Amino acid sequence: MRKNTKKKTAVLLAASMGIMMTACGGSRETGNTPSAATSKTSAAAETEAPTQEPLPESEEYTSADGLFQVTLLKGLTQTDMQIQANSSMLGLDGGASRSGFSGIAMGSPKGSVPGNPEKMESLEDYADHLVNLTFKGSGVSVDWEDTDAQSTEGSILCLAREGVARVNGTKGMAYVYCAETDDSYYGLIMVGNEDDVEEARKVMSLKILGGEVTDRGSKGFIASMTAALDTANGASIMDTVKSLHDMGADDSQIDALASQAKEALDSSWGIEDAAALMEMADWLMSEGHNQSAMEALKEFQAAEAPDRDSLKKQLEEAGEDEETCNSVLAAYDAWTAYGDAAISAWDLSRVNTIMSFGYAAGYCTYEEAMDKSLEAAKKAQEAFPSWGDFNQSYLNGYAFWTGEALSDPDSSAAERVEIINTLESQVNGPFSVDWNMELQKDW
Secondary structure (H helix, E strand, C coil): CCCCCHHHHHHHHHHCCCCCCCCECCCCCCCCCCCHHHHCCCHHHHHCCCCCCCCCCEEEEECCCCCEEEEEECCCEEEEEEEECCEEEEEEECCCCCCCCEEEEEEEEHHHCCCCCCCCCCHHHHHHHHHHHHHCCCCCEEEEEEECECCCCCCCEEEEEEEEEEECCEEEEEEEEEEECCCEEEEEEEEECHHHHHHHHHHCEEEECCCCCCCCHHHHHHHHHCHHHHHHHCCCHHHHHHHHHHCCCCHHHHHHHHHHHHHHHHHHHCCCCHHHHHHHHHHHHHCHHHHHHHHHHHHCCHHHCCCHHHHHHHHHHCCCCHHHHHHHHHHHHHHHHHHHHCCHHHHHHHHHHHHHHHHHHCCCCHHHHHHHHHHHHHHHHHHCCCHHHHHHHHHHHHHHHHCCCCCCCCCHHHHHHHHHHHHHHCCCCHHHCCCCCCCCCCC
């Protein structure tokens, strides 16, 4: 394949933000697959032990969140990318010693696979999704064929594919390996010249680490505040853009994300510059939709209703439409649970969201975005006693904003409920971060 650089890995990682089944524990053992020449039997071979070539030197590469480890060729350059609060990716680059070789490894819970896949019902779906994310827009095409998959301890299913990779008239080799556990998917893709990929396959292994959750600090807390939206979108734009900057991505990649971020801020928020971004963030922390919810409760005299059912009946008898009823009831639920804080979690979460998009758009630096998000995180801690309460306030805010009932199974509000329920159930998920940690600047 063509000469690889640090920027090449960035290209592959950026592509990640836009295979047939074989038996797990199949016949292929790492480094022990016989070649056509050594598979022939003879009288001499039957009486004399075959001489095995020494394995290439290998090295262990661990994901930044400490949840999985990949063994591959020694001396690769590792680049980490925290795609979402509970999903990570690492890039492995061969550099000058193995020009053209690169790999990507990724792990995530089944309920929050990065890239916002439309279909994710099997390990085959995951492998297809991973291949598409990695190579889409890269100019690389691969003719995939099934191959035996080695076993990964702790997995319930594994698969592997290999194929000829083509780009700009040159040929190389590609290999994908995926493993499934009860609650997560893991994947590894390698591409390079045939010799390098074959050597990598000889030493390749995947290890699922079941240790304690790593301390993600204040950055982890902030990321968890937007975990629901990041899961719905398929990635954290803050972490994606920061990683691309750190890896020296092409200006065209940064510019493309900046253009999308500017459009999103303008169309959804009316934000067109740095001053408007900061003004909106301050409004969300001081007033926001929470104030609108309090005004709605006052307008409909919700405080005088003896209970929720009485308020609902009062609204219906007054002839209010379904959307208004849903909004007022959502505000009432939040107010009775959290008082004046009501749906403020919805506002505080969105501070982090707009600052992420502001950073991507170039309206603020990474430090400015994180500093403002830290302000919002501290306010969240003051207003709520736990992630469970923060998330419920967030959901009430979403229902107030959309005019949908959280109990309506066909609504987008119910989809957001399902996302949060899934994230809350994950042992190493975003809400495993200590709610009561001392929040401080760690960037």
